[in-house]
Amino acid sequence: xxxxxxxxxxxxxxxxxxxxxxxxxxxxxxxxxxxxxxxxxxxxxxxxxxxxxxxxxxxxxxxxxxxxxxxxxxxxxxxxxxxxxxxxxxxxxxxxxxxxxxxxxxxxxxxxxxxxxxxxxxxxxxxxxxxxxxxxxxxxxxxxxxxxxxxxxxxxxxxxxxxxxxxxxxxxxxxxxxxxxxxxxxxxxxxxxxxxxxxxxxxxxxxxxxxxxxxxxxxxxxxxxxxxxxxxxxxxxxxxxxxxxxxxxxxxxxxxxxxxxxxxxxxxxxxxxxxxxxxxxxxxxxxxxxxxxxxxxxxxxxxxxxxxxxxxxxxxxxxxxxxxxxxxxxxxxxxxxxxx
Numbered sequence: 001x002x003x004x005x006x007x008x009x010x011x012x013x014x015x016x017x018x019x020x021x022x023x024x025x026x027x028x029x030x031x032x033x034x035x036x037x038x039x040x041x042x043x044x045x046x047x048x049x050x051x052x053x054x055x056x057x058x059x060x061x062x063x064x065x066x067x068x069x070x071x072x073x074x075x076x077x078x079x080x081x082x083x084x085x086x087x088x089x090x091x092x093x094x095x096x097x098x099x100x101x102x103x104x105x106x107x108x109x110x111x112x113x114x115x116x117x118x119x120x121x122x123x124x125x126x127x128x129x130x131x132x133x134x135x136x137x138x139x140x141x142x143x144x145x146x147x148x149x150x151x152x153x154x155x156x157x158x159x160x161x162x163x164x165x166x167x168x169x170x171x172x173x174x175x176x177x178x179x180x181x182x183x184x185x186x187x188x189x190x191x192x193x194x195x196x197x198x199x200x201x202x203x204x205x206x207x208x209x210x211x212x213x214x215x216x217x218x219x220x221x222x223x224x225x226x227x228x229x230x231x232x233x234x235x236x237x238x239x240x241x242x243x244x245x246x247x248x249x250x251x252x253x254x255x256x257x258x259x260x261x262x263x264x265x266x267x268x269x270x271x272x273x274x275x276x277x278x279x280x281x282x283x284x285x286x287x288x289x290x291x292x293x294x295x296x297x298x299x300x301x302x303x304x305x306x307x308x309x310x311x312x313x314x315x316x317x318x319x320x321x322x323x324x325x326x327x328x329x330x331x332x333x334x335x336x337x338x339x340x
Contacts, residue, residue, distance in 0.1 A: 004037055004052065006095060013094045019087055021048060021101070031315060036065055036225060040104065048086060052099035055312050066090065067150075068224045069100040071199070074145045079136055081210075081218050105220045107210040114247060114257050114264065115206075123263040125216035130206060131270055133218050134239070135277035138198040138232040147199060151229030155193055156200075157292060160230070161186045168299035171306035178330035182295050185337050189288055196233075202226025204235045205242050207252065234296075236274055237289035240267050241297065244290075244332065250321060287339040294333030298326045 011023040022044035030038040030049070041048040051065055069088040076082065086101040108117075115123040142148045152159065165183050201208075203226050210220035244267075245253025259266055265273075275282060283289075305323025308316040 004055065004095070005039060005050070009094050010050075013089060013091075017087060019101075020045065021086070036068075041101065047104040048101050049083070049104050050099055050101050052095055053097035054307065055096065064225065065098050065100055067227065069102075071147065071150065071224050071227050072102070074147050074150075075140070078140060078145060080140065081133065081220050082224075083220050105210050106213070107219045108213050109207060109210050109222075111207045111249075111252060112247070113206045113243060113252060113254055114262055116262075120263040122216055124265060126206075126211065127265045127270065128273065129211070129216045129218050130209060130239075131273050132277065133209065133221060134201075134204055134235060135274055137201055137204075137221070138235070138278060140199045142197075142199065142229065147229070150199070150227075153197075155190060156197075156230030156234070157186075157190050157288075160234070160292070160296065161190070164296050164299040168302050171299075171303045173302070173306060173309065176298075176327050176330050178327065178334050179295075179298055182291065182298075182330055182333040182337070185334070186288075186292060186295055189337075191285060191288055196231055197229055198232045200228060200230045200232060200235050202228065202235070204238055205252075232278075233283060233286075233289045234292060236271065236283075237286065237293045238297075239270065240286075241290055241293040241332075243267060250325065285340050287336050290339075291333045291336035294329050294336055298329035298333065301326050301329065 005027050007025055007027060010027075011025055014021045014023070021041070024044070026042040027050075028040045028042070030040055036051045037054055039050045039052075041050050051068065053065055066088060069085055072082040073085045076084065083102040083105050086103060088098070088100040089095070090098045092098075110117060110126070115126055118126060140147070142150070161183070165187075168179065168183075201221065201224065203223055204221075208222045209218050210222060211217065212219050242252060243254040245251035246255050247253055247257055254264070257264070271283065271286075274280075301322050304319045305326065308319030308323065
């Protein structure tokens with residue numbers, strides 16, 4: 001940890017910038033993340049979170065902590081629950097990479113979408129709140145919050161397929177035929193634009209949300225690294241994609257779970273509720289959006305695997321385990337293309 005966080009440098013930077021974070025500091029690594037290393041910062045007057053870029057050679061446009069800081073700062077005055085941003089540092093002389101500090105939230109995070117850790121009577125309410133927050137993100141007035149330039153114009157899915165194809169090939173460690181087939185299919189089936197251009201989170205799932213310890217209220221949406229302006233169905237399909245995976249520590253899905261018995265929504269329940277909240281009659285060609293999400297997740301996990309192999313992953317051991325799922329995500333993406 002000392003190679004990522006020089007406490008003396010950090011304390012000096014905090015003092016020189018007049019931040020209300022009182023030294024001496026105690027730093028602890030927060031485990032679980034596979035992208036930007038995250039640390040708990042315990043000061044004499046409170047607790048904070050620091051996120052920084054990882055060390056080593058990074059893929060272009062990846063690990064943009066400055067964008068995380070910007071989008072969460074912009075959302076402070078909206079109904080989107082985010083932590084209070086404290087400061088951004090882009091001086092590599094401090095910690096060797098860009099980083100930002102935000103206040104630490106005190107809540108609960110559910111790693112398992114089956115919500116086994118919550119009372120059965122609360123589970124549907126938690127999923128409903130997850131749905132409400134997702135719709136609220138997509139309903140943000142971009143001009144009012146100053147995010148109208150947060151992403152480029154043009155077809156979101158074409159941009160994303162191009163970007164993640166390049167990222168995937170830059171980090172590939174083997175040839176996966178299903179992935180190449182999926183890339184080709186997506187490129188040939190980009191849907192026409194329908195006028196929707198919203199803020200998208202990019203990795204919206206239950207374990208990136210923090211809830212109040214006493215009720216189903218969401219108090220924080222976490223990990224905005226992949227956020228941009230784009231098409232909202234990518235976020236929605238990302239939720240359904242995850243739920244389609246096996247239920248386990250790494251895949252965190254709902255496949256094989258009796259949702260009615262567990263008090264959980266079905267996929268269609270969640271989609272219908274989302275459409276109701278956004279005034280939509282329904283969603284055509286949902287299979288494309290689902291296939292796209294499998295493709296993007298496969299590309300992300302391939303990057304995680306490559307960073308682990310190169311020795312600069314946030315959690316290399318877990319990164320290698322997650323990397324083993326790349327072929328499965330590619331396979332499921334191909335299967336989704338058959339269900340337009």
